[in-house]
Amino acid sequence: xxxxxxxxxxxxxxxxxxxxxxxxxxxxxxxxxxxxxxxxxxxxxxxxxxxxxxxxxxxxxxxxxxxxxxxxxxxxxxxxxxxxxxxxxxxxxxxxxxxxxxxxxxxxxxxxxxxxxxxxxxxxxxxxxxxxxxxxxxxxxxxxxxxxxxxxxxxxxxxxxxxxxxxxxxxxxxxxxxxxxxxxxxxxxxxxxxxxxxxxxxxxxxxxxxxxxxxxxxxxxxxxxxxxxxxxxxxxxxxxxxxxxxxxxxxxxxxxxx
Ligand SMILES: Nc1ncnc2c1ncn2[C@@H]1O[C@H](COP(=O)(O)OP(=O)(O)OP(=O)(O)O)[C@@H](O)[C@H]1O
Ligand SMILES: [Mg+2]
Numbered sequence: 001x002x003x004x005x006x007x008x009x010x011x012x013x014x015x016x017x018x019x020x021x022x023x024x025x026x027x028x029x030x031x032x033x034x035x036x037x038x039x040x041x042x043x044x045x046x047x048x049x050x051x052x053x054x055x056x057x058x059x060x061x062x063x064x065x066x067x068x069x070x071x072x073x074x075x076x077x078x079x080x081x082x083x084x085x086x087x088x089x090x091x092x093x094x095x096x097x098x099x100x101x102x103x104x105x106x107x108x109x110x111x112x113x114x115x116x117x118x119x120x121x122x123x124x125x126x127x128x129x130x131x132x133x134x135x136x137x138x139x140x141x142x143x144x145x146x147x148x149x150x151x152x153x154x155x156x157x158x159x160x161x162x163x164x165x166x167x168x169x170x171x172x173x174x175x176x177x178x179x180x181x182x183x184x185x186x187x188x189x190x191x192x193x194x195x196x197x198x199x200x201x202x203x204x205x206x207x208x209x210x211x212x213x214x215x216x217x218x219x220x221x222x223x224x225x226x227x228x229x230x231x232x233x234x235x236x237x238x239x240x241x242x243x244x245x246x247x248x249x250x251x252x253x254x255x256x257x258x
Contacts, residue, residue, distance in 0.1 A: 002065040004029045004168050004198040005050065005081075010059035011222075012049060019045045021222040023059070027168065031198045032191065034209045037219035038242065043202045044086055046219065047170050051083050052076045063168070082166035084157045086173045086202075092146035096137050096156050099145065100128040103163035128163075135159045135189050151175075151182030155189055162193070169193070171201040175208065187212045206243075210234065218242070 005027040012020045020042045027033055035043050048054045050061060052073035060069040068076055091099060104127055132138045135155045140148060145156065154174055161169055174190065175183040187208050190199060203209050209216060209230070216233040218225045220242050226233065233239055 001029055003027055003062070004031065004064060005200075006062045006065075007050070008060050008062070010046075010049060010056055010061060012045060012054060013057045019222050020049060020056075023219075023222075023224055025217060025224065025227075027198050027200050028215075029198055030195050031200065031215065032213055033198075033200045033215045033217065034213035035200055035202045035217050035219060036204070036206075036209055037225075041219045042222040043219055044172055045222075047083060047172050047200075047202070050170060051081060077164060080165070080167035081170070082161040082164045082168070083170040084154075084161050084172060084174060086176055088150075088153060088157065088177070090145045090153055090156060090160075092144070094145055095142050096132055096145065096148070096159070097125070097128055097141040099156060100131055100159055100163055101125060103160045104128060104131075107164050131159050131162055134162075134192075136185075149182065151178045151186055154178055154186055158190065158193075166197060168198045169200070171199065173202050173204065175203060175205065180205075183208060184211075 003026045007023050007025045010020060010023040010025070011018065023046060025046070035046070037043055045054070049056050052068075052071060056069065060067055062068065063076070063079060063081065068079070071079075094102075101124055104124055129138060129141065132141050135158060137152060137155055137159060140152060145153060148156070154177075158171070158174065171190065175186050178186060183205065190201065191212055193199065201213075213230060215227065216230055217227045218233065218239050225238055225242065226236055228236070
């Protein structure tokens with residue numbers, strides 16, 4: 001089977017600074033893959049390259065074997081590539097229900113929704129409720145976003161990305177800012193997303209990385225240092241060295257500190 005997403009020698013330079021360098025990354029269909037690495041390693045930049053918000057200065061990107069390097073971010077999104085951001089991007093005064101309804105409307109083309117008969121609106125709200133239910137947000141459907149616990153807000157961001165019906169989901173630190181006792185629940189929801197969706201997530205908390213990923217790619221100074229199963233990465237001395245040299249703390253075979 002072809003990888004859902006694959007890069008070949010992907011790189012970007014900002015002036016003289018090589019932020020991402022010669023990256024060969026492969027995301028299998030149905031992947032639950034973690035992208036880890038120290039602050040400033042280039043993880044967010046790599047996601048920006050994949051989604052098309054920045055252009056590479058080297059290499060190419062393929063989706064299901066098709067070269068998408070020249071495609072706009074919009075076109076990639078329409079092909080089924082969705083992402084969430086390191087920083088919360090929700091409308092605080094909207095409810096989760098209306099936020100998801102808007103996101104579904106955007107997928108369908110706003111005009112197509114507003115001019116449809118009432119039955120279409122029912123289907124729209126049904127779909128929004130089903131999506132909120134999948135992320136265990138249904139009971140909070142009508143609570144203004146600003147009043148939700150932060151972990152719930154971050155779940156809603158995933159719901160909004162899911163509203164696009166993506167085949168590939170890129171999550172940039174989905175648990176950033178979430179209290180530790182809520183982050184497990186957040187990742188359980190990610191683990192339970194439909195199994196045909198390929199998920200790549202950035203996460204600094206090694207406990208979560210080892211619990212929820214099936215593969216791990218390690219990015220250091222813009223380059224992939226190594227890639228493998230959690231068991232392989234947990235005992236890799238090069239990975240330990242990178243982490244022991246940073247404030248993030250160490251990796252010890254599956255149990256580490258965030
Ligand atoms: N548009 C840009 N112009 C110049 N430098 C940039 C730009 N975007 C990112 N950088 C630099 O590229 C490097 C990688 O940044 P990036 O945000 O990708 O790191 P990261 O791995 O996501 O870090 P963190 O874990 O802190 O989120 C940093 O040194 C950053 O300052
Ligand atoms: Mg980042």
